[in-house]
Amino acid sequence: MSNENTDAEVVSSPSERSKDPTSDDMLVETNVTAGLDESDRSRRVDRTIVEARNVNVWYDDDQALRDISMEIPEHKVTAMIGPSGCGKSTFLRCINRMNDLIDAARVEGELYLGDKNVYDADVDPVALRRRVGMVFQKPNPFPKSIRDNVAYGLKIQDVGGDHDEIVERSLKRAALWDEVKDRLDESGLELSGGQQQRLCIARAIATDPEVLLMDEPASALDPVATSQIEDLIDELSEEYTVIIVTHNMQQAARISDKTAVFLTGGELVEFDDTQKIFENPESQRVEDYITGKFG
Numbered sequence: 001m002s003n004e005n006t007d008a009e010v011v012s013s014p015s016e017r018s019k020d021p022t023s024d025d026m027l028v029e030t031n032v033t034a035g036l037d038e039s040d041r042s043r044r045v046d047r048t049i050v051e052a053r054n055v056n057v058w059y060d061d062d063q064a065l066r067d068i069s070m071e072i073p074e075h076k077v078t079a080m081i082g083p084s085g086c087g088k089s090t091f092l093r094c095i096n097r098m099n100d101l102i103d104a105a106r107v108e109g110e111l112y113l114g115d116k117n118v119y120d121a122d123v124d125p126v127a128l129r130r131r132v133g134m135v136f137q138k139p140n141p142f143p144k145s146i147r148d149n150v151a152y153g154l155k156i157q158d159v160g161g162d163h164d165e166i167v168e169r170s171l172k173r174a175a176l177w178d179e180v181k182d183r184l185d186e187s188g189l190e191l192s193g194g195q196q197q198r199l200c201i202a203r204a205i206a207t208d209p210e211v212l213l214m215d216e217p218a219s220a221l222d223p224v225a226t227s228q229i230e231d232l233i234d235e236l237s238e239e240y241t242v243i244i245v246t247h248n249m250q251q252a253a254r255i256s257d258k259t260a261v262f263l264t265g266g267e268l269v270e271f272d273d274t275q276k277i278f279e280n281p282e283s284q285r286v287e288d289y290i291t292g293k294f295g
């Protein structure tokens with residue numbers, strides 16, 4: 001993916017901290033992966049793109065997240081699961097600083113994108129959100145044409161290039177192009193719910209973010225549209241890092257590589273490979289939650 005890193009305040013590529021090509025670490029990695037083709041290599045190397053270190057969040061006096069630390073790998077799908085109110089959406093909103101927009105919210109701790117703490121004073125949240133796109137539970141296209149919906153972020157963020165070409169590419173990546181290519185000037189509101197959500201995904205990826213946050217993106221959709229979104233998430237993870245909140249444990253098991261289990265009180269109880277979480281979790285509380293004993 002081409003990221004120009006033009007945002008001066010957030011400059012590094014994923015995990016350059018740990019994978020600087022000049023570091024010993026990288027030299028070892030190069031030896032280990034010598035002789036493997038590119039896909040083998042990418043499977044071997046799980047670079048961290050988002051890292052939370054001791055993140056705490058309060059809404060006024062109520063603590064919503066407690067001491068969250070985790071490393072989220074690049075180009076994978078990471079699912080956040082847990083009972084209602086355990087802080088999944090709050091954590092998601094920490095990553096692109098959407099909590100800044102909530103007066104009552106206070107965030108402490110460090111949250112790295114690459115090697116930059118997004119809470120550093122010199123980070124511009126608008127530029128950050130260009131690198132970390134977001135898709136919400138309810139499809140929320142603007143009352144504008146399909147074309148203008150996708151091009152919206154390009155215009156407000158003054159992104160150069162051929163916007164028509166970017167619109168087409170984004171709609172193709174969002175698996176919507178074939179359904180809308182002859183009606184780009186029609187309103188986005190005339191699409192079905194599933195199409196609207198894919199339109200919102202096209203809008204989110206048009207600015208070429210590195211990370212795509214999805215807050216229950218399929219929960220308002222019927223089973224066919226849900227399945228399309230799940231297939232799309234799988235494809236998108238080849239180019240983007242996808243971090244998804246879902247209430248649906250089967251969905252997390254189907255589509256994610258990593259799963260974070262939050263439990264009541266805003267605690268991250270376990271974070272591991274999805275298969276491990278669902279088949280052999282370390283924590284009894286996670287096992288009880290997964291098997292439906294509570295939550």
Ligand SMILES: Nc1ncnc2c1ncn2[C@@H]1O[C@H](COP(=O)(O)OP(=O)(O)OP(=O)(O)O)[C@@H](O)[C@H]1O
Pocket residue numbers: 059064082083084085086087088089090091102104247
């Ligand atoms: N804007 C807000 N103002 C005040 N409190 C909030 C706000 N947003 C969330 N909270 C509180 O923070 C806690 C965590 O909420 P959050 O929405 O992050 O949980 P969640 O796990 O995503 O829940 P759900 O699965 O129901 O969406 C809850 O107690 C919630 O009431």
